[in-house]
Amino acid sequence: MDFELSEEHRMLKDLVGKFVRDQLLPLEAAVLARDAVGQGAGLTDAEKDKVDAVARELGLWGLDAPEEFDGADLPAVAMVGVNEEIGRTCVAYTIPPDSPNLRMLMATCNADQKKRYLEPYARGETISAIGISEPGAGADPAGMITRAVREGDEWVINGRKIWTSRAADADFTILMAVTDKEKGARGGISAFLVDKGTPGFNVLRRIPMIGGAFTYEVALEDCRIPAENLLGTEGNGFGPMQLRLGTRRLQMAAWCVGIAQRALEMMTEFAPTRVTFGQPLSDRQAVQWWIADAAMQIHAARLMTYDAAAKLDAGRDIRKEISMVKVFATEMAQVVVDHAMQTFGAMGVTKELPLQMMAAQVRNMRIYDGPSEVHRWVVARNVLGGNR
Numbered sequence: 001m002d003f004e005l006s007e008e009h010r011m012l013k014d015l016v017g018k019f020v021r022d023q024l025l026p027l028e029a030a031v032l033a034r035d036a037v038g039q040g041a042g043l044t045d046a047e048k049d050k051v052d053a054v055a056r057e058l059g060l061w062g063l064d065a066p067e068e069f070d071g072a073d074l075p076a077v078a079m080v081g082v083n084e085e086i087g088r089t090c091v092a093y094t095i096p097p098d099s100p101n102l103r104m105l106m107a108t109c110n111a112d113q114k115k116r117y118l119e120p121y122a123r124g125e126t127i128s129a130i131g132i133s134e135p136g137a138g139a140d141p142a143g144m145i146t147r148a149v150r151e152g153d154e155w156v157i158n159g160r161k162i163w164t165s166r167a168a169d170a171d172f173t174i175l176m177a178v179t180d181k182e183k184g185a186r187g188g189i190s191a192f193l194v195d196k197g198t199p200g201f202n203v204l205r206r207i208p209m210i211g212g213a214f215t216y217e218v219a220l221e222d223c224r225i226p227a228e229n230l231l232g233t234e235g236n237g238f239g240p241m242q243l244r245l246g247t248r249r250l251q252m253a254a255w256c257v258g259i260a261q262r263a264l265e266m267m268t269e270f271a272p273t274r275v276t277f278g279q280p281l282s283d284r285q286a287v288q289w290w291i292a293d294a295a296m297q298i299h300a301a302r303l304m305t306y307d308a309a310a311k312l313d314a315g316r317d318i319r320k321e322i323s324m325v326k327v328f329a330t331e332m333a334q335v336v337v338d339h340a341m342q343t344f345g346a347m348g349v350t351k352e353l354p355l356q357m358m359a360a361q362v363r364n365m366r367i368y369d370g371p372s373e374v375h376r377w378v379v380a381r382n383v384l385g386g387n388r
Contacts, residue, residue, distance in 0.1 A: 003303055003306050003307075005077070005078070005081055009074075009077065009078040009081055010081070012063075012074075012078060012081065012082065013078075013081035013082065013084070013085060015058060015060070016060060016081070016082050016085040016086065017085040017088075019054065019055065019058060019060060019085075020085050020086060020088055020089050022054075023050075023051050023054050023055075024051065024089045024091040024093055025089055025091070027043065027047055027051075027091050028089060028090060028091055028354055030047075031043070031090065031091050031212070031357075032090070032351055032352065032353075032354065032357065034212075035212040035351065035357065036351040038208075040208070040212045040213070040214060041090070041091075041092060041211065041212020041213065041357060042092065042212070042214075043091065043092075043093065048093075051093060052096070052124075055095055055096075056124075059072075060095050061095065061096060061124055062096070062097065062122060062123065062124060063078075063079065063082060063095060064076075064078075064079055064099055064102065064103075065097060065102060065122035065123070066106065066122060069118070069119050069122035069123055070122075070123060071122055075309075075313040076250065076309035076310075076312045076313050077306060077309045077310055077313055079099065079251070079254070079309070080250070080253075080254045080305050080306055080309045081254075082095070082254075083251050083254035083255055083258070084254045084255070084257045084258040084261070084302070084305075085258060086255065086258065087254060087255030087256065087257065087258025087259045087261075087262075088258040088259070088261060088262040089262070089354070090354040090357040090358050090361065092212075092213070092361075096124030097121050097122055097123075097124050097128075098128070099247050099248075099251060100130075100244045100245070100247040100248040100251070101121070101128045101129075101130055101174060101244060102118075102121065102122060103243055103244060103247045104130075104174065104191075104231075104240045104241065104243055104244035104247075105117060105118045105121060105128075105174075105231075106118065107232075107240050107243055108191065108231045108232035108240045109231070112228060113193065113228075113229075113231065117172060117193055126171040126172065127166060127169055127170045127171050128166070128170050128171065128172055128173065128174065129164055129165060129166040129167045129169075129170035129172075129173040129174070130164070130173065130174040130175075130176075130244065131146075131161035131164045131167070131173055131174070131175045131176060131218060132144075132161070132164075132176050132241065133161065133162055133163045133164070134146060134159065134160055134161055134162060135160060135162050135217075141176075141184075141185045141189060141238065141241075142184050142185045144176065144177070144178055144184075144185075144189065145159060145178065146158070146159025146160065146161065146175075146176070146177045146178060146220060147159060147177060147178050147179075147181075148177035148178070148179050148190060148192060149179075150179075150227070151224075152227075153226065153227045154224045154225065154226060154227060155192060155224070155225050155226075155227060155229070155230065156222055156223070156224050157175065157177055157192065157194075157200070157220045157223040157224075157225065158220050158221060158222060158223070159177065159219075159220045160217070160218065160219050160220065161175070161217070161218040161220070162207075162215070162216075162217045162218075163207070163215045163216075163217075164215060164216045164217070164218055165213075165214075165215050165216070166216075167203050167215075167216035167218050168203045168206065168216055170196060171195070171196050172193055172194060172195050172196060173193075173194045173196075173201070173218075174191055174192070174193060174194075174231060174244075175191070175192045175193075175194050175220070176189055176190075176191055176192075176237055176241060177189070177190060177192060177220075178190075179234055179235055180235055183235065185238055186238075187235045187236070187238075188235055189235070189237045189238045189241070190230060190231075190232075190233075190234050190235055190236070190237040191230075191231035191232055191237035191240060191241065192225060192229055192230055192231055193225070193229040193231050194223065194225055194229070195225075195229075198223060198224075198225060199223070199224070200220060200221045200222050200223030200224060201218065201220060201223050202218065202219045202220075202221060203216050203217075203218055204216075204217045204218065204219050205217050209364060210360040210363060210364060211357055211360030211361040211363070211364055212357060212360075213361075213364065242319075245369050245370065246312075246318070246319070246322045248368075248369045249322050249323075249325070249326040249369050249370070250305065250308055250309060250312070250322060250325070252326060252329065252330065252365045252368070252369065253301065253304070253305040253308070253325040253326060253328075253329035253330075254305050254329075255365070256301065256329040256330050256332065256333035256362060256365065257298060257301050257302050257305060257329060257333075259333045259336075259337065259358050259361070259362060260294065260297070260298045260301070260332060260333040260336040260337065261298055262354075262358070263294070263333075263336050263337045263339075263340035263355065263358060264291065264294045264295065264298060264336060264340070266340055266344075266355070267287075267290065267291060267294070267339065267340040267343045267344075268282075268291055270343060270344060271287050271291070271343055274343075274345075281343060287343060290339040290342075290343065293335075293339075294335075294336040294339065297332045297335070297336065298332070298336065300328070300332075301325070301328055301329040301332050301333075304321070304324065304325045304328060304329070305325050305329060307321065308321040308322055308324075308325050319378065319382070320378065320379055320382040320383075323370075323375035323376075323378040323379050324375075324379055326369070326370065326372075326375050327372045327375045327376060327379075330362055330365045330366045330372065331366065331372065333358075333362045334359065334362045334363065334366065337355060337358050337359045337362060338359065340355055341355045341356070341359065
């Protein structure tokens with residue numbers, strides 16, 4: 001298998017790398033300063049508007065959106081290169097539209113929903129959220145208890161969602177709910193489109209997370225939506241939801257490669273300049289091994305990520321590969337960043353350097369979209385097969 005990007009996709013990766021260096025890295029100091037005083041690590045509206053304008057001008061807009069909506073319809077392999085570069089900064093920025101929800105909408109929207117939801121979203125004109133997790137349910141969809149009941153020309157939804165990113169700001173939320181308790185995750189979960197401001201869709205609280213991020217808890221209280229806002233077909237929400245989750249997991253793996261690469265470069269730049277007990281850190285075997293191990297592990301994670309993306313583009317079932325790379329890349333990046341922090345000593349754990357935020361972002365990813373333990377279970381089931 002050829003793991004080299006095509007010239008076109010390599011040039012795109014280089015362009016995104018320049019965009020990150022010129023537009024996002026200069027914002028790190030301001031982001032870190034805001035996070036240090038508890039204001040979160042997001043961009044201000046003015047900062048985001050400026051970055052968005054540059055991204056659009058460079059053609060970095062709708063990269064994997066359908067061509068019919070002015071997108072570039074790039075394959076997963078090309079997006080790995082894009083997301084690796086985006087991962088090299090602690091500034092959280094998504095080139096519109098966010099790929100996971102885009103992929104789910106592309107797989108499920110009917111003609112009317114394409115016009116009302118997919119098209120403006122693919123053009124980067126709207127923001128979406130997705131409500132999956134529930135208090136007490138965690139990564140187990142069988143534990144979902146939010147119910148949607150059909151009443152005439154409406155669906156009535158009751159329940160609670162938690163850890164929902166962008167719930168307060170999204171123009172619409174893809175909401176997962178049980179429509180058949182007997183079938184559960186095997187044909188009893190459906191997806192719905194809930195517009196912002198819909199009565200009964202109540203954002204209860206904003207939850208501060210490590211890494212300067214925020215999620216939300218949402219209560220659905222007799223939330224009525226039109227029958228035509230059922231996304232896909234009744235009872236068949238689990239498969240498209242997995243498509244969405246798989247896209248995010250592959251994206252996370254690429255981000256982690258970028259994060260670890262940035263941490264390695266910081267380590268290799270600093271180690272020769274820091275002298276302790278008469279020798280630079282780069283002469284210490286411990287530091288040399290951290291650097292060698294980081295280089296090897298980053299290389300392995302990168303190859304695993306491109307392998308999974310290539311198989312996805314070929315239409316293959318990559319559930320095992322997705323789980324493998326989700327675990328491997330996140331845990332690899334955690335170790336590399338931690339060693340970089342150790343190399344920098346006390347400065348490495350200050351909020352003046354991006355390392356602490358990178359570490360927190362990776363720590364979040366080890367839980368988001370399925371914790372490592374669940375993905376190890378998925379891999380084990382696939383490897384064991386009929387030998388269980």
